[in-house]
Amino acid sequence: MLDMKFIRENAGAVKHAVEVKGVPLDIDELLRLDRELVDLKQRVEAMQAERNANAKLVPKATPEERPTLIQKGKDLAEEIKNLDPALRAHEDNLRQLLLRVPNIPHASVPVGKDDSENVELRREGRRPEFDFTPRDQVELLEGQGWSDFERVARVSGSRSYLLKGEGALLEMAVQMFAMSFLAGRGFTPLSTTALVRPETLVNSGHFPGDEESVYKLEGDELMLAGTAEVPVNSLYAGEQLSADQLPMAFSAISGAFRREAGSAGRDVRGLIRVHEFRKVEQYVICRADEQEGLKWFETLLGNAEAILQALELPYRVVQNCTGDMGAGKVLMYDIETWVPSEAKYRETHSCSYLGDWQARRTGLRYRDEHGKLVYAHTLNNTGIATPRILVPLLENHQRADGTIHVPEALRPYLGGKAVLGQP
Numbered sequence: 001m002l003d004m005k006f007i008r009e010n011a012g013a014v015k016h017a018v019e020v021k022g023v024p025l026d027i028d029e030l031l032r033l034d035r036e037l038v039d040l041k042q043r044v045e046a047m048q049a050e051r052n053a054n055a056k057l058v059p060k061a062t063p064e065e066r067p068t069l070i071q072k073g074k075d076l077a078e079e080i081k082n083l084d085p086a087l088r089a090h091e092d093n094l095r096q097l098l099l100r101v102p103n104i105p106h107a108s109v110p111v112g113k114d115d116s117e118n119v120e121l122r123r124e125g126r127r128p129e130f131d132f133t134p135r136d137q138v139e140l141l142e143g144q145g146w147s148d149f150e151r152v153a154r155v156s157g158s159r160s161y162l163l164k165g166e167g168a169l170l171e172m173a174v175q176m177f178a179m180s181f182l183a184g185r186g187f188t189p190l191s192t193t194a195l196v197r198p199e200t201l202v203n204s205g206h207f208p209g210d211e212e213s214v215y216k217l218e219g220d221e222l223m224l225a226g227t228a229e230v231p232v233n234s235l236y237a238g239e240q241l242s243a244d245q246l247p248m249a250f251s252a253i254s255g256a257f258r259r260e261a262g263s264a265g266r267d268v269r270g271l272i273r274v275h276e277f278r279k280v281e282q283y284v285i286c287r288a289d290e291q292e293g294l295k296w297f298e299t300l301l302g303n304a305e306a307i308l309q310a311l312e313l314p315y316r317v318v319q320n321c322t323g324d325m326g327a328g329k330v331l332m333y334d335i336e337t338w339v340p341s342e343a344k345y346r347e348t349h350s351c352s353y354l355g356d357w358q359a360r361r362t363g364l365r366y367r368d369e370h371g372k373l374v375y376a377h378t379l380n381n382t383g384i385a386t387p388r389i390l391v392p393l394l395e396n397h398q399r400a401d402g403t404i405h406v407p408e409a410l411r412p413y414l415g416g417k418a419v420l421g422q423p
């Protein structure tokens with residue numbers, strides 16, 4: 001959410017953001033509503049001033065004048081009270097529109113319609129050349145008896161998964177490695193719930209807009225978040241932080257639930273796109289300073305790259321264009337990891353800097369060095385998300401006999417094994 005004063009003074013920039021991000025919003029309508037609300041508030045203030053002035057006259061008035069003055073005070077009070085519902089309705093309408101106003105993209109963001117116009121920045125790591133016919137994720141998993149997609153589909157329907165034996169241990173090893181790695185880089189580990197109150201999804205910026213992606217629990221005032229970004233972003237909602245509490249950097253592991261309503265037919269096999277997965281999320285609250293925010297952006301991106309390099313996985317970094325970055329982002333890079341069976345790089349991480357857009361919705365403020373109350377800046381990036389990352393991990397590290405090479409970094413979490421599976 002942007003500050004209404006900023007929107008009044010930068011209507012052109014806001015309209016440009018609306019256009020390049022493809023957000024269906026009429027900023028002139030918003031500005032009209034804002035002016036009407038300002039006028040209404042001024043009318044109420046004038047009436048209150050008149051009522052106060054009138055009340056001061058009563059004690060000095062003669063007995064003849066007094067009844068009229070008292071009646072006038074009552075009439076004014078009545079008029080002000082009658083305006084209240086209109087004032088509330090106006091404020092509500094304006095807030096609903098404000099929640100949809102997109103953030104201003106960073107000058108470096110390429111203008112584009114959708115992910116086809118994202119820009120590849122660089123590739124890292126060497127893609128494997130197999131001297132045997134490589135298997136895909138499902139063949140590798142089922143060949144080792146590490147999953148049983150048919151059986152779990154009977155229990156949980158489509159886009160579900162179950163990992164068995166060393167397959168299950170590999171998933172947890174990856175999670176533990178990422179959590180230990182980030183703790184080693186000073187990120188406070190959190191293990192958190194995905195059960196959230198609906199307002200936390202408005203705070204994070206997922207609502208309005210993403211309603212159809214979120215599981216809602218019938219009869220409970222709770223929903224299932226699709227990322228730990230949601231609960232962690234609201235941990236300090238509405239609070240006044242002190243400057244010396246910032247920056248806060250968390251690595252939060254949680255379940256993540258997504259209805260994938262818009263993905264019919266895509267990635268229906270295996271581990272790429274499932275309804276429930278587990279993610280280690282990097283989340284930062286820092287001071288309201290773009291230079292510091294961009295430094296944290298590089299840090300979050302660097303952490304994810306270091307994790308992928310430790311997993312010995314080839315990947316590329318792409319910059320998201322304006323049409324593929326979502327309303328709240330100032331800057332967004334995706335990391336896509338090589339999937340041999342698709343001969344494609346597939347998104348495994350998403351790194352975002354949101355300025356104060358998310359903090360304003362969440363009420364995350366701190367007193368800066370001038371004693372002024374300002375909204376903080378927030379960022380997030382995937383640390384690792386399983387089971388999706390297992391797809392490149394298994395496929396890139398498969399050996400001719402269907403066993404899996406274990407990267408050094410994971411061995412401490414797998415009893416020191418260098419190879420997983422049976423030939």
Ligand SMILES: Nc1ncnc2c1ncn2[C@@H]1O[C@H](COS(=O)(=O)NC(=O)[C@@H](N)CO)[C@@H](O)[C@H]1O
Pocket residue numbers: 226227228229258260271272273274275277279281347348349350351380381382383385386387388389
């Ligand atoms: N349906 C899904 N199944 C498996 N993994 C998923 C699914 N949806 C997303 N992911 C994983 O979660 C990562 C982050 O998801 S994201 O929506 O792009 N971004 C976020 O959630 C941010 N909070 C950064 O993590 C994705 O890059 C992907 O690796």
